Amino acid sequence: MKHDPIISMRNVCKTYISEHKTNEVVRDVSLDVAENEFVVLFGPGQCGKTTMINLIAGLQLPTSGEVVVDGKKVTAPGPDRGVVYQTTALFPFCTVMGNVEFGPKSRGIDKKTRRERAEYFIKLVGLEGFEKSFPNQLSGGMRQRVGIARAYANDPKVMLMDEPFGHLDAQTRYMMEAELEKIWQKEKRTVVFVTNNSEEAVYLADRIIILTNTPTHIKEEIKVDLPRPRQYSDPAFLEIRRKIEEICDDTL
Numbered sequence: 001m002k003h004d005p006i007i008s009m010r011n012v013c014k015t016y017i018s019e020h021k022t023n024e025v026v027r028d029v030s031l032d033v034a035e036n037e038f039v040v041l042f043g044p045g046q047c048g049k050t051t052m053i054n055l056i057a058g059l060q061l062p063t064s065g066e067v068v069v070d071g072k073k074v075t076a077p078g079p080d081r082g083v084v085y086q087t088t089a090l091f092p093f094c095t096v097m098g099n100v101e102f103g104p105k106s107r108g109i110d111k112k113t114r115r116e117r118a119e120y121f122i123k124l125v126g127l128e129g130f131e132k133s134f135p136n137q138l139s140g141g142m143r144q145r146v147g148i149a150r151a152y153a154n155d156p157k158v159m160l161m162d163e164p165f166g167h168l169d170a171q172t173r174y175m176m177e178a179e180l181e182k183i184w185q186k187e188k189r190t191v192v193f194v195t196n197n198s199e200e201a202v203y204l205a206d207r208i209i210i211l212t213n214t215p216t217h218i219k220e221e222i223k224v225d226l227p228r229p230r231q232y233s234d235p236a237f238l239e240i241r242r243k244i245e246e247i248c249d250d251t252l
C-alpha cells in the first residue's frame with residue numbers, strides 16, 4: 001500500500017526581495033518525505049538549507065510553489081512542526097521543566113498530562129534530575145537536549161532540525177548523534193535534519209538530499225541502507241561519505 005508523503009514540497013521557489021536587491025535562494029525544489037523517514041538536507045554553506053527548513057516550518061512562505069504537511073498547505077508555523085535550531089533559544093527564566101512544558105501549556109493541555117509528557121521526554125533525552133535547573137546552569141549539549149525534549153513535548157508530526165549539533169565540540173556531537181538516533185528509534189517521527197557534515201549525514205539519514213549552491217536545487221539523493229546504529233569506520237559508511245564528497249566537488 002502506498003502512503004501519502006507527510007511533507008511535500010512542490011516546485012518551491014524562494015526569492016528574498018528587499019529594497020535594494022533580490023536574492024534567489026531556492027529554485028524549483030520538489031521533495032516528498034515519508035512518514036517516520038529521517039531525511040538529511042546536505043549542502044554547502046549559505047546554500048539555503050535554513051531557508052528550506054523555514055519554508056517547511058512556515059516561517060517563510062514560498063515565492064511560488066507550495067509546501068504541504070500532513071495534507072494541509074503550510075501558511076504559518078504550527079505545533080505539528082517542531083523546530084530545533086543550532087542554538088536553542090530557551091526561556092532563560094524558566095527551568096528545564098518550564099521550558100519543556102511551555103508548548104503543551106500554551107495549547108491548554110491540562111497540568112497532569114503535560115507534566116507527565118514533559119517528565120517522559122526529559123528522561124528520554126537523559127536530563128532526569130535536571131528538571132529544576134535553569135538554562136544558564138547547563139552545558140551546550142544539555143541545552144540542545146532540552147530543545148529536543150521541548151520540541152517532542154508538543155507531539156509534532158514533523159521534527160525540523162537545523163544543524164542542532166553544529167556548535168558542539170566533536171565529542172559531544174558524537175554523543176548527541178547517538179542519543180538522537182536512539183530517541184528517534186523509540187519515538188519515531190518524520191525528521192528533516194540540516195547539516196554540512198557528511199559523517200553526521202551518513203550516521204543519521206535514511207536519505208540524504210544533496211543541495212547545490214544558490215539558487216539551490218536538488219543535486220542528487222542518496223539512500224542510506226546501512227543497519228543502525230552505524231559505525232563511522234565501517235567501509236560501507238566511508239564509501240557513502242566518499243560518494244557525497246565526490247558529488248559535492250562537482251557541485252562547487
Ligand SMILES: Nc1ncnc2c1ncn2[C@@H]1O[C@H](COP(=O)(O)OP(=O)(O)OP(=O)(O)O)[C@@H](O)[C@H]1O
Nearest residue numbers: 016023025044045046047048049050051052196214
Ligand atoms: N530573511 C532573509 N532575508 C533575506 N535574505 C535571506 C534571509 N534568510 C536567508 N537569506 C539569504 O539566503 C541565503 C541562504 O541562507 P540560508 O541561511 O538559508 O543558508 P544556509 O545553507 O542555511 O546557510 P549556513 O550554511 O550558514 O547555515 C543567504 O544568502 C542569506 O543571506
